[in-house]
Amino acid sequence: MHASIGPDGRTHALAPDTVVVTSGRPxxxxxxxxxxxxVLSSTYVSQGTPADGELVYARSGTxxxxxxxRALADLEGAAQPALVFSSGMAAIAAAMSLVPHGGRLVxxxxxxxxxxxxxxxxxxxAGVEVVDVDIADTAAVAAALGGPRPASLLWIESPTNPMLEVADVPALVxxxxxxxxxxxxxxxFATxxxxxxxxxGADVVVHxxxxxxxxHSDVVLGAVVVDDAALRERFLAYRSLHGAIAGPWEVWLAxxxxxTLALRIGRSQESAAELARRLAAHPKVAHVRHPSLPDDPGHERATRLMSGYxxxxxxRPVGGAAAADALVGALQVWVPATSLGGVESSLERRRRFPTESATVPDDLLRLSVGIENVEDLWADLSHALSTL
Ligand SMILES: Cc1ncc(COP(=O)(O)O)c(C=O)c1O
Known part of the structure; x- marks a missing residue:
């Protein structure tokens, strides 16, 4: 459900923080x-030619x-139901199938x-030409798209992981x-x-x-969301052909x-802005990026385009990668772990992965702020910083 009848007898769209609760109910x-x-069933009772929409086998539909x-489509404002995939990467692989052999990906x-x-x-x-761009530089991205060999797909992350650059998504679209x-x-990152x-006007959203x-850091799952019915059919076929399907328990847990998405996002965004402000003033912190900070390069854009930061x-702590590792090791409330977006606050030094982009500073720590009491998070952080 994503609309209700108001006292004037007219249909009103429900607010997103209501839709997270109401949509996708029986x-x-x-x-x-x-x-x-x-429903734990890999197959369905079926004989003869199945009717349109009849469930037959759980790789194709359950x-x-x-x-x-339904709920994710309502939240994204999509005209079509979303498609759930076995992981974010499975959803990304499906979206990337828009790039043909020999195509160009920006x-x-x-x-x-x-x-x-x-x-x-x-x-x-597949002989694809991959063009890396600074997604915050709208003119440079626009220049990379056209030319004698136009791009097959523009990929956007905003804010980017882990550098937190904010793109002007409507201008790029x-x-x-x-x-x-x-x-x-x-x-x-944004949700x-x-x-x-x-x-x-974006053609595809992935999650x-x-x-x-x-x-809650307890499932691995992905999704693709589109408006266009033919595009949805294409990604649905991709999911079935590749078998990139989600398990029933994972989807139920998701x-x-x-x-509680609205409650969690509200709380963690508020805490993140407060922690960013305190970190920016801390003598042991050389550099902070969070779009809430008035001098952050993404601040104006995020204020204009996003509902929160x-x-x-x-x-980047003072003292380089060794100090960053020491900081991670000194924390007790924050969890040292990869991933993000859980109820628990976590952090990691991204360049510990040899595959991380070489332009991400070696000492950069990515902090994912959860829903704990912000003073406990700060006490833990400031104590760990004081040990450096
Ligand atoms: C921005 C972003 N997109 C996609 C993924 C991949 O998702 P998954 O780990 O669910 O495959 C991640 C995982 O960290 C991510 O941070």
Whole structure:
């Protein structure tokens, strides 16, 4: 459900923080459950030619995906149900299938490192020309799209992982479409509560549902969201052909996690802005990036385009990579772990992965702010900083 009848008798769109709670519920029937069931069946009773929409085999479709796909589509404002995938990378692989052999892919040089790895694989395997851009530089991205050999796809992350550059997504979509180039946006960092790329005309939105949408660091899951019915059919066929399907329990857990998305995002964004402000004033911190900071290069754009500034902070402690590692080791409340978007605050030094982009500073720590008490988070951080 994503609309209700108001006192004036007219239909009103529900606010996103209501939609996270109301969408994807079973029909109201006396004695019926308020939550969708988990159906554990790999196959369905079927004989003869199946009717349109009839469930036949759970690799092609199962009722357990439907409520989550409905809810995510409602949140992204999509005309079609979303498609849930086995992981964020499976969703990204599906979206990247828009790039043909020998095509040209324009993407942020600071995309999620495995997305960069996927692009490198496309270059090696399918002769795709990969053009890395500074996604915050709208003119440079626009210049990279056209020319004698226009791009096959513009990939956007905003804010980027882990550098937190903020893109002018609507301007980039307009430039890409003017050049006849489709646009895919990885909306994992922002979530649909903070920005809705389809409303700006983006063709595809992908998510690592693993992160904020599920929100409890207990499932790995992905999703693709589109407006266009033919494009959805194409990605649906991709999912079935590649078998990149989600398990029923994971999808059920993701929908349960989604119910508290607005509360979690509200709390963690507020804490992230407060922690960023304190970190920026700390003598042991050389550099902080968070779009909430008035002097952050992404501040004006984020204020204009996003509902909040996200809950990822990037910092570089005084003392380089050794100090960054020592800081991680001295924390007790913050969890040293990769991934992000869980209820628990976590952090990691990104360049500990040899595959991370070489332009990400060696000492950069990516902090994912959770929902703990902000004073406990600060006490832990400031104590760890004092040991450096
Ligand atoms: C921005 C972004 N996109 C995609 C992914 C990949 O998602 P998954 O780990 O669910 O495959 C990640 C994972 O860290 C991510 O941070």
């Amino acid at each position: 029909a109201r029937t006396p004695g019926g459950p308020v939550n969708p069931p988990v 009722e357990t995906w439907v409520p989550f796909e 993407l942020p040089r600071h995309s999620y490192q495995v997305t960069l790895g996927f692009a490198a694989d496309l270059a090696a395997r 307009a430039a890409a479409h003017a050049a006849g180039v489709p646009v895919a946006v990885d909306n994992t 649909p509560l903070v920005q809705r790329p389809l409303a700006w 690592s549902v693993t992160k904020y949408l599920a929100g 929908l349960r996690g989604l119910r 996200g809950s990822i902070i990037a910092i």
